[in-house]
Amino acid sequence: MIPTNEMPEAARGHVADAARGNWVDRLAPPATRPWLRLSRADRPIGTWLLWIPCLWAVVLAANEGGGFAWSDLWLVISSGIGAFLMRGAGCTWNDITDRNIDGAVARTRSRPIPSGQVTVKGALLWMAAQALISALILLSYNWLSVWLGVASLALVAIYPFAKRFTWWPQVFLGLAFNWGAILLWAAHSGEVPLAAVILWLSGICWTLYYDTIYAHQDKEDDALIGVKSTARLFGDNSPRWLLGFLILTILLMMAAIILTIPASRGPAPLLTALVGVWLFALHMGLQMRRMDLDDPAVCLRIFRSNRDAGLIAVPFLAVAALL
Template identity: 80%
Template structure:
């Protein structure tokens, strides 16, 4: 290409990585160069989102086993396959998100290095990549029972709508929570063949948890979002965000505890209940620890607290599993 004055234009260098990815992540270090833009498009260089999508699936399988049904060989497949499905559907969802947000992402410092706004991937290529990931995920879904398959198909509506939520509501984090925690209902159905009240309470707990961690995440972009007119709970709550976060924390813990209480039958005795509730309490304590000294005006601190929710979400899993085995 040439400039308007006739002199050659220097070729653009593709970004070495994405601004908010962990430095030295496996994609930047180990993936073949041609594959890196596609893996970055799927957020493979930022695995926290996959964990946050996967964890409610683990909650569901472990808590559903506490209704007296116990664990079976099927549950091992459910835990492994839902992890693969979370990776694939998170990748497909992020690809869709980047397609719809490509013009917005180009105006935000944290996101302008993403593959589409930076020119590494075309929109047509991204659509094909999204379809491929969704197809592979569908091959996993069809190994589940009919109810779970139907719930999986229904979740696509939430995935499609989410990227547009920040354009019409101050609560886009609710739409993210609806989608990201759908696995709690889907995997419960895959384990039990039905959706119990505990599954719905677990889903609602996950939504409150998402409101907690994604409000923290949104504080990274609140200045850019204000300039370009993007809505978020971070902007809505403003200086009152700390109080809202404490409320979401409490709601997540209370709903999780309610899910445990309605699921574990009294006939199993008090020990399973106490073990499971200890895991829920530890989950809440970890979130409380995250909030100690959290500076919502420091993007780096917000990102650290957001990422810490992988550990918070994993804490209840061994407690729930142990409760099912007692």
């Protein structure tokens, strides 16, 4: 018998890039674990990165239109649930389309489909179930938001194929992952102003930053199997590109704030909001100092730290709306 600590990841049921001792491995009923792993519930960072632009939009839109309403509490809660479900549906779709690629990459071959824990038919049904529940949440918003949510499905559908035809698949991820900035702004105010679009663009630059770091984990395997990514495209010049994405993220977010918070409210709300963005920039700058793009463990740790980076701005934007 093979000792447990020497068994392949798939044989033990773990996914290689999931944190040890995660709640799925410890607490979820065994029968549910392959399905939760398929949705990346054992790796919640993706849910956070999908939800954070929604939070940005709700709190920044509140600065534009007279502060918070009780309905904003529902927007915050429901967008978090929706982020979990739609991220799960998107990851399930990604794993269906990438099942052959995942089986050839060391970090991903232990995922439920390539390891044989879940069939493709079962994964399709699971994806549909998650999308259906998400649709019910979306229907609680205004009609503009509903149509924006429907439009986002095209971005979700295209993303898994992007790495086959472009060196910039992270752009497609950014388009989809930050769509919540536009959708939740529309849900709050019933319109999509220029500031919401700029906030979306800021989020796209942020995604290019953190997902390029993430892609450096797989650059050697990706080169062997012909998968494209910004990590492979930039190569040794990645730090310069990452710095550029960092700067664009911050400048665009500052522009969205300046367009949203009127001067007639005085300097305090604007300065409070901008302090949050500057601290966000500081966190990303510290990430750059600790960067080692040739060490997969460091790449994964810095990638995950972007949850904290993105959340930094939220309370400052919220306080600005209350001033």
